[in-house]
Amino acid sequence: MFRAGETVGAHITPTTDAQLQPNGVDLTAAAVYEQTEPGRIGTDGKTIGERREIEADDGVFHLEPGAYIVQYGETVAIPEEHIGFIYPRSSLMRNSCMLHTAVWDAGYEGKGEGLLEVHHEIEIEQGARIAQIVLAEADHDGTYDGDYQGEHIDTE
Numbered sequence: 001m002f003r004a005g006e007t008v009g010a011h012i013t014p015t016t017d018a019q020l021q022p023n024g025v026d027l028t029a030a031a032v033y034e035q036t037e038p039g040r041i042g043t044d045g046k047t048i049g050e051r052r053e054i055e056a057d058d059g060v061f062h063l064e065p066g067a068y069i070v071q072y073g074e075t076v077a078i079p080e081e082h083i084g085f086i087y088p089r090s091s092l093m094r095n096s097c098m099l100h101t102a103v104w105d106a107g108y109e110g111k112g113e114g115l116l117e118v119h120h121e122i123e124i125e126q127g128a129r130i131a132q133i134v135l136a137e138a139d140h141d142g143t144y145d146g147d148y149q150g151e152h153i154d155t156e
């Protein structure tokens with residue numbers, strides 16, 4: 001069963017009332033990066049390629065078509081007995097942009113990242129809502145203890 005927005009909100013910080021949705025909580029765009037060097041996915045590990053941060057112009061990211069990594073502004077803590085999923089805010093999708101996401105594991109805590117695909121030039125204000133996280137009840141074996149545990153937690 002998926003949890004109600006208010007229940008999800010108890011695991012996201014900080015949040016405002018505007019972020020609370022019936023079935024989840026909206027997440028904001030805090031930072032945007034463009035990858036500049038290749039990464040590697042191996043059988044024995046992975047590396048993330050170098051990236052450069054896109055500077056906001058007067059608080060606005062002006063994005064040309066392309067692929068960007070976006071870092072969310074909220075710390076998400078996926079509670080035990082749950083799994084998280086992120087969907088793009090539909091207004092993003094209606095503007096020819098898409099967020100691609102992976103599984104958010106029970107026990108993960110951090111300010112995560114998503115792949116923002118821009119198919120038509122767009123302006124995104126820093127701190128604007130771009131995504132929605134939902135939580136579903138789930139069985140699991142252990143909790144997340146990977147390389148991304150605690151990521152970006154100290155950033156504003």
Ligand SMILES: O=c1ccn([C@H]2C[C@H](O)[C@@H](COP(=O)(O)OP(=O)(O)OP(=O)(O)O)O2)c(=O)[nH]1
Nearest residue numbers: 101102103104105108112113114144146147148
């Ligand atoms: O779109 C997403 C999906 C997940 N995460 C976070 C939460 C998740 O728990 C963590 C690790 O995800 P995953 O297990 O898919 O990453 P991995 O590449 O397998 O890394 P690891 O080896 O650390 O498990 O990253 C994101 O930031 N963005």
